[in-house]
Amino acid sequence: MRGLLKMTVSAVAHTFGHVPYRCLSGRPPAPLGGRILTNPKDIFHHNMWDHVQWSPEEMEKARQKAEENSREQIPLEEQVRYDRDANKYWDRFYDMHQNKFFKNRQWLFTEFPELLPQGCDTSRTPEGQEASVPACPELRKTLHSRTDSQQGDSPFPSHDVLRETQQHNAFPGQHASFRILEVGCGVGNSVFPIINTIRGSDAFLYCFDFSSRAIQLVREHPDYDPTVCHAFVHDICDDVAVFPFPQGSLDVIAVVFVLSSIHPERIQRVVNRLAGYLKHGGIILFRDYGRYDLAQLRFKKGQCLSENFYTRQDGTCVYFFMKDEIHRLFTNAGLEEVQNLEDRRIQVNRGKKVVMHRVWMQSKYRKPLSTPGC
Incomplete structure (x- = not known):
């Protein structure tokens, strides 16, 4: 196992031939990251190196290890609880870790500049500035009164309330000209960098998670601002659950480390549904x-649910994607590829002198400006 997770310095020398580049529509190619290891002797000078190429031998060892830890799968009758009780496992996770487990994703605007409306300056410090996006006091009053009377102490509106407000053409952020949705926001590690950047612009952020504990932590955060953000509880796998905004109303949807937690058989339906709101x-x-x-x-035998889909010790689940299946997921939903790449890096523990392979997928898919045939 240790041999799979480590790379010798000599092996690193073979990983840097062709350097992959990000393909951004309408822009010249830009590298994924600027930290390239050109001299293997420098490997422990930094914590992360970009643009890593794996040798065929390393790829085969990784494939064999994944095949080995997938050989023994959890019985189907036991798998049901991981899907049925997923929100309970994540509630327990956030109860235990609060907002201390993940760091704020300050890299968001470097990798995803599309998150921000044109002219929004990521270098400014917007805390304390008054938002220009007007709140909707009538809607807020309706939600709070109906929520208090129908849901007891719960701070979150029911789907009936959201459906009623949409029927009256009133919804949070309706006056904004640029609307962002973050799917599976957790405790707000993307939410608050976005809020603090769009405050004062004509943008509005929606964010949701199916863990009520996570949304509670978001709404209790001192940077949470209901004039620029609406956080709500929602299960993206529930086809009947209603969003607090109409279809075709969103400019950007961020899906960051979320789809991997969903059973692979459900992911296509989720992507199809999200595409309808763009x-x-x-x-x-x-x-x-x-x-x-x-x-x-790193997974041990007995933690595999299905091919490339595992459960962690805390009951939360994770799937590992390939580039071609991501392309199928989004194009099957009627979207066009802007970017689809594997982000391979070397992560270094300089104290322990350990070198590790990390692999992330990064993609951008756009809804066509017009429907074919129209």
Whole structure:
């Protein structure tokens, strides 16, 4: 196992031939990252190196390890609880870790500049500035009054309330000209960098998670601002559950380390549903675990649910993607490829002198400006 997770310095020398580049529509190619290891002797000078190429031998060892830890699968009758009780496992996770487990994703705007409306400056410090996106006091009053009377102490509106407000053409962020949705926001590690950047612009952020504990932590955060953000509880796998905004109303949907937690058989339906909420010309930004990432190779026998889909010790689940299946998922939903790449890196523990392979998938898919045949 240790041999799979480590790379010798001599092996690193073979990993840097062709350097992959990001393909951005309408822009010249830009590298994934600027930290390239040109001299293997420098490997322990930094914590991360970009643009890593694996040798055929390393790829085969990783494939064999994944095959080995997938050989013994959890019986189907036991797998049901991981799907049925997924929100309970994530509630327990957030109860235990609060907002201390993940760091804020400050890399968001470098990799996904599409998250921000044109002219929004990521270098400014917007805290304390007044948002220009007007709130909707009538809607807020309706939601709070109906929520208090119908849901007891719950701070979140029911689907009936959301459906009623949509029927009256009132919804949070309706006055915004640029609308962003973050799927599976957790405790807000993407939410708050976005809030603090769009505050003062004509943008509005929606974010949801199916863990009520996670949304509670988001709404209790001192940077949470209901004039620019609406956080709500929602299960993306529930086809009947209602979103608090109409179809075709979103400019950007961020799906970052979310689809991997969903059973592979459900992912296509989820992507299809999300695509329906994009405006024509709107874009889905995707980042998640890639096949043979360190996290996959670390799983022990008996943790596999199905091919490349595992359960962690805490009951949460994770799937590891390939580039071609990501392309199928999004194009089957009627979207066009802007970017689809494997982000392979070397992660270094300089204290322990350990070198590890990380693999992430990063993609951007756009809804066509017009429907074919129209």
